[in-house]
Amino acid sequence: MNDKISTFFLGGLTFNIGNMVAATVAAAIVLVIVVWLSRNLQVRPTSKKQAVLESIIDFSNTTTRGSMSDSDAASFKLYGFVLFVLIFVSNQLGLMLQVDVNGVTYVKSPTADPMFTMTLALFTIALSHYAGVKKLGFGGYFKNTYLEPFVFWFPLALFEEFSNFLTLGLRLFGVIYAGEILLKLVGGLAFSNGIVTIIGLAPIELIWQAFSIFLGAIQAYVFVTLTSVYINGKISAE
């Protein structure tokens, strides 16, 4: 992480250009890959790319479904799929490519920005509350979410909703941010003292990169799983 960031203000809001570029690049990569994979679909698959796409969708659908019933899960499958692919690509992006211009990082993992992960968490939490109201009606949703198992549970339930939102976003951010920090530290150390440290620290960098790829995949899976759990908690009366 470079300390330097490039920002601009518009209507009292701060815009971080570096993070926006990173998120746009990740979203563009996702869009291009998914649309490319979904060209020329056959009822009876003959191409490898269709098999890849179907495997991803199958995985994300299974993850999104979780313990929901099929009819409940149907409307969240697209959301779960986009979420999974976007977070996965975002997590891996910074491991492969970091573009610095004048000390400002423009291409990196957008998930290393807390605002990005909190935005996704906000989406998931908002969607779960919306689904709860839609399924149970507002009265049923309110009772199910805040007044169960006891009426005086209300403050705790309220706090739980808030902590769900925070932990969902910050878990992903923390893992990816810490991963990138460590990568940069090891990288900086490697280039600090010439050829000896480069050779000596290359394996450590390699191992940490491999571990980060693993963590990135796991975090994408965890995020979608928790999305499913939160939505299921809102739509099923306990």
Next chain:
Amino acid sequence: MLSQLVFGAELAYGTMLYYLVLFLVLVLLIKVFAWKPINKMLNERTQQIVSDIDSAKQKHQEADSLAKQRQDELNKSHDEASTIITNAKQAGQKQQEQIVSDAQSDAQTIKDNAHKSIEQERQDVLANTKNDVANLSIEIASKIIQKELKANDQKALIDSYIEGLGKQNESR
């Protein structure tokens, strides 16, 4: 600043707004360009599998009924063949009996006719013989009456008559 302490950077709400829009646009684009064709293909696949199973079931039933029909027809033709053979055997038997009985009756008729004609001939011969004997007796009687016979002469006379009889018989 609190946000500086918590997140290590100032919270950029404008960026958050941008992320929201970006994510919504991404979901929308993926829905239009990827999700719909995928779902269409998956539905088609489901339909095709269902219709394949249905048509396979139907074909199976048709094959079963055809096999049954064929078996029935085979049994029927077996029955028909055995009926035809039985009929033919019976007809043959009948014809054989007919032929034998015809032959027997023909033989009987021929035999009867032969008997009759033999009897007739015998009767005729008998009648002729009677006539001949009568004539002969009359001749003999007239000869006896015409001439006194001596014992020696009688022998020659009788021989001559018998000879004459033989000639008469031959000439007849």
